[in-house]
Amino acid sequence: MRALRVHQVGPGVAVQDLGRPGYLAKGLTRGGAADLLAVHEGAALLRQSPGCAVLEMVGTGGTFEATEDMVIALTGAAMTASIDGAAVVWNASHALPAGAPLVIGPTREGTYGYLHVSGGFATEPVLGARATHQSTGLGALVAGRDVLPVGSGGATAGMTLPRDGRFHGGEVRIVPSMQTEDFSAETRERFENTVFQRDPRANRQGVRMDSDQGFSNPDQLSVVSEVIVPGDIQIAGDGAPFVLLAESQTTGGYPRIGTVLPCDLPRVVQAPAGAELRFAFVTLDEGITVQARANAAWAALGKSVQPLVRDPADMQDLLSYQLVGGVVSAMDEG
Amino acid sequence: MTDFPKIRSVGLGGVLVTFGDKATDAANRAAIAFRGAVDALALPQIEESSSTLVSAFFRVDLAQHGFAPLHDALADVVAQQDWLTADLPGGRTLWTIPAVFGGPRAPQFGEAAEAAGLTAEAALAELTGTRLRVLTIGFAPGQPYLGTLGTHWDIPRQVGLTPHVPQGALVAAVRQVCLFAKDTPTGWRHVGQSAFRCFRPDAAEPFLLTPGDEVQFAAVTQAALERLEAHGVDGTERTVLG
Helix, strand or coil, X not given: CCEEEEEEECCCEEEECCCCCCCHHHCCCCCCCCCHHHHHHHHHHHCCCCCCEEEEEECCCEEEEECCCEEEEEEEEXXXXXXXXXXXCCCEEEEECCCCEEEEEEEEEEEEEEEEECCCECCCCXXXXXXXXXXXXXXXXXXXXXXXXXXXXXXXXXXXXXXXXXXXXXXXXXXXXXXXHHCCHHHHHHHHHCCEEEEEEECCCEEEEECCCCCCCCCHHHCCCEECCXXXXXXXXXXXXXXXXXXXXXXXXXXXXXXXXXXHHHHHHHCCCCCEEEEEECCHHHHHHHHHHHHHHHHCHHHHCEECCCCHHHCCCHHHCCHHHHHHHHHHHC | CCCCCEEEEECCCEEEEECCCCCCHHHHHHXXXXXXXXXXXXXXXXXXXXXXXXXXXXXXXXXXXXXXXXXXXXXXXXXXXXXXXXXXXCCCEEEEEEEXXXXXXXXXXXXXXXXXXXXXXXXXXXXXXXXXEEEEECCCCCCEEEECCCHHHCCCCCCCCEEXXXXXXXXXXXXXXXXXCCCEEECCEEXXXXXXXXXXXXXXXXXXXXXXXXXXXXXCCHHHHHHHHHCCCCCCEXXXXX
């Protein structure tokens, strides 16, 4: 069987995909990978569908071995990684020969790292998806000695994508949502002007934001539970904001001050504990424009995939290459 | 407030139509009926729908479709009738679920009856004689909030949490009964115990209940409940409502 054997694995590694839509009315949120941009980047590197299942890794990865030659890609939070003892870079695709140990160690930058395999992980779907929904017990974390089946499919090793700056916090755009106007203009302005630190308490359901400010709405005790979408920022009883993620509950009784644009959510989920984040309102129309542009950019990621190292032997038409540009690009990779 | 129904965007993820700012029975019926009517239109932009206690939600990628066209399409449906007096959709299911009330398996039945100002006999008659509606499903997959009991059942949540109330428990507060999908800490009072499993991920039908369905509990003895449990069944009967 084409598979990835797990020899040893960290405590926060699970199979994910784009999630399990269609069950909101039944009380089950979509779930899926925390950083959907990383899923799209891996798919672009391996030239396969973003629907292919991946391994999501928090904190550290593990030691793995392929039963057949395959190509892998590493995206999202950068972690130390080696194949057969040789260090390999993140945001790139690599050949993983059968039997060679793939060792993925601690996170160096960001929070959620991803391991992609050519063909995608082919674990048994449950309710139409392979995503592990940890808060409801759908699927299980990956454990030592697991054998994860892998689908068929080839890919080119040695390709890379540029890395963006989403791993250190920063500014996050939000749109007004159903309860934004229940908060006073003063509260909303103060919310925008506050620099938050990502609290260490964070999981796939939500991330708490710390500051010395509170943002409670005096009427919030009487709010009827209402629907949640990923990126909603709820103000909990103590006045602290929580950004709700893919594995939140379907409804919640705390009011939402706004909703993070889906394209900016990877910046929230990848912010390490203590990273500074700020929230900036854009109008609904601006948000729609920004998100539509991001959707197009995510779909076109394949065009930004570049060879990791330019080997002259692979250059069939040497004269057509801009050699100086290639040098600059190679230096950027370092 | 007279500004209901209210049509609002929810992030860039969908549109919410809300029928009141309090969890009334009429607003819940309206949300369920409205969701059914919109679902019947099969609008191509709507990827799925759900309903909460007082709202119908339509999941739409607003970045792709914009808000105004959806707002207008839903406003047209809102204007069709007074949704607070609308009939519930047809083809719903009545579920009859055996449960034991009181005794060691449902230790707060007596306390809840007293809080409602009822004798144990009267409380049992009301909890088993009332067809309850699935008001919404949430908190845990498949977990129904059922209502609406009479005003005397507007009993508050207890101040302290009961740390473990098991799967299949019937718990009561604020004129509602919740049927737990899993072992849960709760401030609601544990009045009954069934063998019903709200979420069956490996079954052909992983979720049985849908908002708008009706549930009637049938009182059984503890011995009868434990016979069901020993056989791994819940004794539930289903009837399709016209």
